[in-house]
Amino acid sequence: MTDLSKEFEDLKFNELTESDMRERAQSFLDRMSTRRTVRSFSDRPVSKEIIQQALATAGSAPSGANRQPWHFAVAGGSEIKRRIRIGAEEEEYEFYHGRAPQDWIDALAPFGTDEKKPFLEIAPWLIAVFAQKFDLDVTSKKHKNYYVTESVCIATGFLIAALHNAGLATLTHTPSPMKFLNEIFDRPVSEKPLMLVVTGYPGEGAKVPSITRKSLDQISSFH
Numbered sequence: 001m002t003d004l005s006k007e008f009e010d011l012k013f014n015e016l017t018e019s020d021m022r023e024r025a026q027s028f029l030d031r032m033s034t035r036r037t038v039r040s041f042s043d044r045p046v047s048k049e050i051i052q053q054a055l056a057t058a059g060s061a062p063s064g065a066n067r068q069p070w071h072f073a074v075a076g077g078s079e080i081k082r083r084i085r086i087g088a089e090e091e092e093y094e095f096y097h098g099r100a101p102q103d104w105i106d107a108l109a110p111f112g113t114d115e116k117k118p119f120l121e122i123a124p125w126l127i128a129v130f131a132q133k134f135d136l137d138v139t140s141k142k143h144k145n146y147y148v149t150e151s152v153c154i155a156t157g158f159l160i161a162a163l164h165n166a167g168l169a170t171l172t173h174t175p176s177p178m179k180f181l182n183e184i185f186d187r188p189v190s191e192k193p194l195m196l197v198v199t200g201y202p203g204e205g206a207k208v209p210s211i212t213r214k215s216l217d218q219i220s221s222f223h
Contacts, residue, residue: 031165038169039113040203041123048076050166051125051199058159064147069132070155073185076125080184084128084196085120087180088173092117095176111209119171123200128181129156130191152194163199169206171198 016024055072063069075081092115096105120126131152134142145151156172163170178193187193 032161035160035164035170036208037171038202038206038208039111039119039171040206041119041169041171041198042201042203043122043124044201046124046168046200050168051127051163054159054162054166055127057162058155061151061155061158063151063155064145067132067135067143067145067151069135069145069148070152071130071132071187071191072159073128073130073181073187074125075128075185078121081121081123081126083184084126084181085117087184088117088120088175088196089115091175091177091180117173117175119198120173120196122203123171123198125199127159127197127199128185129159129194129197130181130185130187131194133190133192149194156195156197159197163197168199169202172196173198 051074055074058070058072059068075084096115129152131148132145133148134144136142160170160172173196174194175196178195181187181193181196182189182191
């Protein structure tokens, strides 16, 4: 029989009173309800430490078999951000001028988006999210990762929440295809870039589309 004491540790669980739980749940809801996707950013600098702390929060996300199949490549320099913008705009031009079906273009119309992405050079930080299909051990042997896309998307959700909680604006940007990011960040072809998370302070006078979010009854059911 396996001695689990060698593989497991005691759970450090901080149980709260129901009153505290309700207060924390409401406080977090109030905070996250103010989150909006921003497409106009300021070039105002943001401390690298804040980005690192948000990434550490992302790294605390659950993952299939605890393989943690993610890598976050962060761009803060002007030259690498310029290269990312060039690569993204090339793909976006193809998207808006023939690759995307008309119903998709129609759905995007209210947001006023096009192939021009100046925020990729203006925002202080761009975070490229990569999904790792497998890991390599010290002998270069491959070890398959499990539930990769699901795990990485959960971690990215943690990242966005952490950045918003820290007082920063965010945008998820998904030019397609994104293989140019592998080259720019020198990531192996076995890693799939899923998205760019753009973050920083919103630009002066930034505006966002007037939207409504679905109600709790629309997005959930209790059985």
